Amino acid sequence: MWWTKNEESGVRDSWCNVKIMHKPVLLEEVLENLLISKSGIYFDATVGTGGHAEAIVSHLDPEGKLICMDRDESLLEIAKKRLDKYKDKVEFGHFCFSQIKDFVLALKIKEISGFLFDLGVCSLHLDDPQRGFSFQSDGPLDMRMDPSQSKTASFVVNNYSLSDLTKILFEFGQERFSKRIAGAIVREREKKQISTTFELRKLVESKVNPRYRIKSLARVFQAIRIEVNDELEELRKGLDQAIQLLAPQGRLCVLGYHSLEHQIVKERMKIKSKETLRMITKKPIVPSAQEIKDNPRARSAKLWVAEKLSS
Ligand SMILES: C[S@@+](CC[C@H](N)C(=O)[O-])C[C@H]1O[C@@H](n2cnc3c(N)ncnc32)[C@H](O)[C@@H]1O
Structure with missing residues (x-):
């Protein structure tokens, strides 16, 4: 059935x-x-x-x-x-x-x-750029495990307050540069909506020492995914x-x-x-x-x- x-x-x-x-x-x-x-x-x-x-x-x-x-x-x-x-x-x-x-x-x-x-996401989630889970490929900032739910990663990134974004990156991503990255997100979205995984990736990369880039990207994407899917x-x-x-x-x-x-x-x-x-x-x-x-x-x-x- x-x-x-x-x-x-x-x-x-x-x-x-x-x-x-x-x-x-x-x-x-x-x-x-x-x-x-x-x-x-x-x-x-x-x-x-x-x-x-x-x-x-x-x-x-x-x-x-x-x-x-x-x-x-x-x-x-x-x-x-x-x-x-x-x-x-x-x-x-x-x-x-x-x-x-x-x-x-x-x-x-x-x-x-x-x-x-x-727990977590399936390989198919990560491998499909259209689902927006991975910073390795460009796609819409989505990250919903259930595409029928309304809250997307784009909503979180473009609407959450600076303090909420900082908190999420810190608590769900254990990202030590959370304040810096959240600040960059808020400044960028004042100019233009952040709608793709590569736009978010670029922002993170601009704020983190190249040595920590991959780890920070993984943490930021994990944090937002956790928030989107509660x-x-x-x-x-x-x-x-x-x-x-x-x-x-x-x-x-x-x-x-x-x-x-x-x-x-x-x-x-x-x-x-x-x-x-x-x-x-x-x-x-x-x-x-x-x-x-x-x-x-x-x-x-x-x-x-x-x-x-x-x-
Ligand atoms: C790691 S995959 C499972 C892979 C599976 N064991 C297999 O062998 O193919 C995790 C799955 O859990 C689902 N999932 C994650 N959180 C969930 C939740 N709160 N309720 C129901 N399903 C959830 C995801 O959509 C994903 O398909």
Whole structure:
């Protein structure tokens, strides 16, 4: 069955023909830690192009089920095609983390055997200049994971106050030149709207020592992306809802890629481990040197695993 929250948002068919798929990170480790029973009901909260999902569903018994969700409808469409041969066992939904409970309720399911969150953006997001996520290619300043939402990166850059921009760059990008860069943005937009990734890139480059350029660009783009998609609040809400819905002994597996995500996952699991969770990973699992060589985007990944206690 195909669930959608917004029929209007449209699916970009061209993406379904993309040959270079997102490589699932720490795949064996995720399967090993997530799948406690082959007949369980699992939930992939970030299905993307369906790499982890395909591996999960292929390990399930006929009674097992997989619920797949993503806030990007075009990626859901790709995952749906990829998982077509398992369609009797899979549900798809166009939702975001803060709507997990609503989705599970709509499916009339009470408990989930395991949740997977593979955070951040998908390779396809970064590789498509039209989505505006990357400073490596020129495109509109967009950065919405869900193109049906109204707030874009261009809105943030052109409308937020100097102090809000400085705060975002500092808090979400940990960018030490945040004041300087935010100041340059505000001065530039007084002359002309900043509408493309390369316009923003040029501004950042003009304010930062060449030695730090790439790092600053990565931080500034990360910060604006986090703000546009409200990523940290979404993560907090999603984790709390998932923990509530987990069955006793059910597993929560979270793959994070930067320190702000790691911090929230650690903090949430720690708080909940006083009442409802047991940490399985005292230290997070990280990719091997070989995996990083094969898939450089895995280099900053950390996998956290916790188990719901029996009440
Ligand atoms: C790293 S990719 C997942 C890749 C996937 N595991 C695979 O193997 O193809 C992360 C996905 O999570 C989605 N996502 C990020 N934040 C989300 C949120 N708050 N709610 C729902 N989906 C989200 C993104 O749209 C993206 O497709």
